[in-house]
Amino acid sequence: MVTPTEVGRREFLKTGAISGAALVLGFYLPARSRARESQSPQPKEFAPNAWVCITPDNQITVFVEKPEMGQGQRTIETMLLAEELEVDLSAIRIEQAPTIPDIYRSLATGGSGGTGEGWGSVRKAGAQAREMFVRAAAKQWSADKKDCRAENGAVIHVPTGRRSTYGQLVEVASKLPEIGPDAVSLKEPKDFRFIGKPVPRVDTPSKVDGSAKFGIDVKVPNMLYAVIARCPHFGGKLLSFDAAAAKKIPGVRAVFSVPPIGFVDICGYGGRNFNAAGGVAVVADSTFAAIQGRKALKLDWDKGPGGNETTNSLRTLLEQQAMSNPTFIAVDQGDAGKALGSAPKKIEATYELPFTPHATMEPMNSTVHVRDGEIEVWSPTQWANVVQDEIATLSGLPKNKIIVHMTLSGGSFGRRAQWDYAAEAWQVAREIRKPVQLVWTREDDIQHDFYREYSYHRLEGGLDPQGRIIAWSHRVVSTSIRQIFDSPESLKDPGHSAEMGGADVLPYSCPNVRVDYAPAPSVVPRAWWRSVASSFNAFAVECFVDELAHAAGIDPYEFRLRLLDENQKAPNRQGLDRRKFQSVLRLAADKSGWGNPLPARWGRGIACHWSFGSYIAHVAEVSVETDGSMSVRRVVSAVDCGTAVNPDGVRAMTEGSINFALTPVLGGEITIKDAAVEQSNFHDCQVLRMNQAPEIEVHIVPSTEDPQGMGEPGVPPLAPAVANAVFAATGIRLRRLPIAAQLQLNK
Amino acid sequence: MARMNLLVNGKTHEIEVASEAPLLWVLRDMLALTGTKFGCGMGLCGACTVHLDGEAVRSCQTPVGSVGQRKITTIEGLSADRSHPVQKAWIAEQVPQCGYCQSGQIMQAVAFLAKHPRPTNEEIDQTMSGNICRCGTYCRIRRAIQRAAKEVA
Numbered sequence: 001m002v003t004p005t006e007v008g009r010r011e012f013l014k015t016g017a018i019s020g021a022a023l024v025l026g027f028y029l030p031a032r033s034r035a036r037e038s039q040s041p042q043p044k045e046f047a048p049n050a051w052v053c054i055t056p057d058n059q060i061t062v063f064v065e066k067p068e069m070g071q072g073q074r075t076i077e078t079m080l081l082a083e084e085l086e087v088d089l090s091a092i093r094i095e096q097a098p099t100i101p102d103i104y105r106s107l108a109t110g111g112s113g114g115t116g117e118g119w120g121s122v123r124k125a126g127a128q129a130r131e132m133f134v135r136a137a138a139k140q141w142s143a144d145k146k147d148c149r150a151e152n153g154a155v156i157h158v159p160t161g162r163r164s165t166y167g168q169l170v171e172v173a174s175k176l177p178e179i180g181p182d183a184v185s186l187k188e189p190k191d192f193r194f195i196g197k198p199v200p201r202v203d204t205p206s207k208v209d210g211s212a213k214f215g216i217d218v219k220v221p222n223m224l225y226a227v228i229a230r231c232p233h234f235g236g237k238l239l240s241f242d243a244a245a246a247k248k249i250p251g252v253r254a255v256f257s258v259p260p261i262g263f264v265d266i267c268g269y270g271g272r273n274f275n276a277a278g279g280v281a282v283v284a285d286s287t288f289a290a291i292q293g294r295k296a297l298k299l300d301w302d303k304g305p306g307g308n309e310t311t312n313s314l315r316t317l318l319e320q321q322a323m324s325n326p327t328f329i330a331v332d333q334g335d336a337g338k339a340l341g342s343a344p345k346k347i348e349a350t351y352e353l354p355f356t357p358h359a360t361m362e363p364m365n366s367t368v369h370v371r372d373g374e375i376e377v378w379s380p381t382q383w384a385n386v387v388q389d390e391i392a393t394l395s396g397l398p399k400n401k402i403i404v405h406m407t408l409s410g411g412s413f414g415r416r417a418q419w420d421y422a423a424e425a426w427q428v429a430r431e432i433r434k435p436v437q438l439v440w441t442r443e444d445d446i447q448h449d450f451y452r453e454y455s456y457h458r459l460e461g462g463l464d465p466q467g468r469i470i471a472w473s474h475r476v477v478s479t480s481i482r483q484i485f486d487s488p489e490s491l492k493d494p495g496h497s498a499e500m501g502g503a504d505v506l507p508y509s510c511p512n513v514r515v516d517y518a519p520a521p522s523v524v525p526r527a528w529w530r531s532v533a534s535s536f537n538a539f540a541v542e543c544f545v546d547e548l549a550h551a552a553g554i555d556p557y558e559f560r561l562r563l564l565d566e567n568q569k570a571p572n573r574q575g576l577d578r579r580k581f582q583s584v585l586r587l588a589a590d591k592s593g594w595g596n597p598l599p600a601r602w603g604r605g606i607a608c609h610w611s612f613g614s615y616i617a618h619v620a621e622v623s624v625e626t627d628g629s630m631s632v633r634r635v636v637s638a639v640d641c642g643t644a645v646n647p648d649g650v651r652a653m654t655e656g657s658i659n660f661a662l663t664p665v666l667g668g669e670i671t672i673k674d675a676a677v678e679q680s681n682f683h684d685c686q687v688l689r690m691n692q693a694p695e696i697e698v699h700i701v702p703s704t705e706d707p708q709g710m711g712e713p714g715v716p717p718l719a720p721a722v723a724n725a726v727f728a729a730t731g732i733r734l735r736r737l738p739i740a741a742q743l744q745l746n747k
Numbered sequence: 748m749a750r751m752n753l754l755v756n757g758k759t760h761e762i763e764v765a766s767e768a769p770l771l772w773v774l775r776d777m778l779a780l781t782g783t784k785f786g787c788g789m790g791l792c793g794a795c796t797v798h799l800d801g802e803a804v805r806s807c808q809t810p811v812g813s814v815g816q817r818k819i820t821t822i823e824g825l826s827a828d829r830s831h832p833v834q835k836a837w838i839a840e841q842v843p844q845c846g847y848c849q850s851g852q853i854m855q856a857v858a859f860l861a862k863h864p865r866p867t868n869e870e871i872d873q874t875m876s877g878n879i880c881r882c883g884t885y886c887r888i889r890r891a892i893q894r895a896a897k898e899v900a
Contacts, residue, residue, distance in 0.1 A: 070844035
């Protein structure tokens with residue numbers, strides 16, 4: 001019988017990635033992100049989906065499934081492998097794994113899972129390889145394995161000092177029976193050489209000299225360039241177009257319409273597989289000529305069934321849904337209604353977070369070459385399997401005839417989990433039969449994103465005379481993500497919801513809790529945005545906790561600590577560790593000088609949140625001038641993410657998350673008119689710039705527990721920490737993002 | 748269409764191109780110098796920053812016909828081996844995450860330091876605020892510029 005491992009290795013070797021003698025070891029990287037769970041069930045057998053290859057020239061190559069989008073994945077995998085294999089970091093080369101559907105089942109990342117997924121498996125792969133080299137050396141020297149030790153890419157026979165490099169041992173090792181991943185033991189944390197120490201990223205050199213190749217940098221011989229004039233109205237369509245003037249632009253080769261993909265009733269009544277908008281493609285010899293050609297098009301659009309949608313109409317709908325019957329109840333503990341009715345002190349508040357874009361620095365793009373019976377795709381994607389699946393479905397070709405190269409991505413933040421831009425590039429390339437690079441302009445990006453959903457929150461809380469929360473009620477309303485991808489039925493199942501994260505896990509003690517949900521249908525595309533639901537729910541929860549603290553007359557930091565008393569039971573979600581909440585709160589408060597005096601019109605705000613396994617507290621320090629202009633001066637952050645594999649990477653992700661989360665606090669609002677986005681570029685959709693960026697301090701709680709996610713968890717507590725700080729500075733409670741413009745009205 | 752000579756990173760390229768075409772697309776599409784990035788097309792993000800005779804310009808807003816005899820320097824021409832003090836500072840401070848904006852950030856910082864060898868953080872903020880980084884590496888960029896200034900001083 002042939003085991004899956006053998007099939008995998010044989011197939012892998014057939015791809016031509018390796019020729020000649022090599023030790024090739026497969027290992028399994030578990031998929032963890034929510035998006036993928038429904039797509040790729042865990043295999044029952046050991047089915048490797050990642051490979052380490054060591055050749056006689058001492059070259060060690062890891063073929064990784066996960067994309068590098070800026071999160072440092074390649075560095076983490078290098079560290080984990082080098083740690084157990086006993087080689088220098090510089091000995092390891094990372095290559096992106098090819099799209100071979102039978103082998104690589106999860107060419108994707110998401111849910112801040114990259115480090116956690118590699119933690120066990122990549123280290124075990126390193127240990128497996130090391131053990132095989134030790135055995136090979138012992139065999140070659142007819143020595144006792146106990147006398148052989150791996151060190152710096154070689155095996156040493158301790159009694160004699162004989163030494164063979166791994167490369168010299170490849171031939172013997174590759175003929176030994178493979179050692180299973182569970183037959184090796186891993187290092188103790190005290191013996192770590194790399195893990196837990198700040199390590200320079202492996203990709204930094206290529207990112208300071210312009211040599212790093214992103215999707216938009218792909219050059220294929222005879223390649224043409226294309227842009228698409230997309231229907232600006234979501235759910236609308238092309239009525240007619242006149243290409244005469246466009247075709248006269250020098251360099252323009254072809255102009256043709258492309259149909260929408262997957263637009264099936266997106267108004268919330270069975271919409272599925274929402275994808276590309278459709279429109280008119282312009283293909284040219286250069287990107288500039290294509291853009292000029294597009295400007296010369298005359299276009300006539302039908303606004304579609306949702307053509308009257310505006311931000312105001314949506315707000316009205318969200319407000320209505322905040323008072324309507326819920327679609328589902330996520331938490332119902334005790335009797336929140338009754339407790340609110342009899343609470344000695346009761347407050348209520350509503351919070352609102354409008355659409356905001358991802359706005360990755362590298363605009364969407366993909367390069368596609370359609371040949372007879374085969375399609376080759378180069379795409380800066382977060383999810384290559386789905387690009388392959390979708391283009392296979394659209395083209396009718398079998399999956400193994402769709403070759404997808406996952407390039408470096410210039411940021412993603414969730415945006416590149418969508419495959420619209422790769423599918424569009426295929427739409428263009430199939431008409432041209434030459435390699436075509438489809439480029440999105442910034443205007444395309446701002447107007448055709450899958451935005452953070454628009455959400456609205458109604459909270460009610462009751463306090464007893466001692467300042468304890470005795471009742472908590474939170475209605476979450478949003479333009480749900482589920483409605484974009486799934487049936488309306490799916491919205492009734494809280495277990496499948498993408499909207500409750502951060503609302504359904506209330507860490508604070510409260511005997512009567514009700515958290516429920518109602519959707520607001522919208523034609524605007526929306527999807528995962530760095531930390532997803534936690535990014536908006538944490539704003540409502542952590543601002544409201546602050547409001548309750550002030551209502552109780554207790555310092556907001558002290559208030560939180562009291563409600564996190566470890567002896568009290570958490571209202572939901574077993575395993576949430578209140579001691580960790582307390583420790584990050586204490587650390588952030590101590591390091592920020594919480595309670596120390598500040599100048600007039602300065603204030604500190606605190607917030608904490610748990611997401612993707614990590615506990616984070618931020619203290620934001622803001623100042624508000626008398627003219628209403630505000631500055632976020634400093635953010636002090638405390639992080640418990642388990643083992644910080646690369647502490648400098650943890651710091652970088654936390655700094656990045658803080659700055660990313662600041663954009664929708666200060667600006668970055670997307671408004672809708674005629675079912676179209678009103679903003680178009682960085683002048684009217686303002687993203688954070690350096691003069692607005694705070695000083696940031698990141699403090700990491702020491703831990704030897706398994707590493708948790710860090711790509712996203714720094715985002716959720718930032719917006720509430722800033723809003724709470726503004727309240728401390730001014731007494732003005734702002735409950736709608738972005739807050740900066742409202743402050744100027746409130747001056 | 749016009750025929751012209753462009754002096755890029757010390758090498759002359761003879762090209763035929765519409766003179767209103769932005770330098771950005773000439774560098775990227777015709778000369779395959781892809782280190783210079785497209786970010787916004789409106790001079791709002793700085794990803795496309797290159798030097799003309801040492802001055803930082805947004806290549807997306809620079810018609811190629813306006814360049815004339817001026818020397819164009821792109822990220823690829825800054826040094827042969829990442830040895831420019833600003834590149835070294837970027838590595839030492841571990842600035843890049845996705846890295847897409849960093850060519851423009853570095854080119855802007857190099858031109859800035861030439862005029863402000865001992866910059867204050869306020870001066871850094873003022874000049875560098877034209878360059879957007881969505882990964883949020885701003886505090887590291889500030890530190891890297893201060894480090895490079897010290898090294899050169």
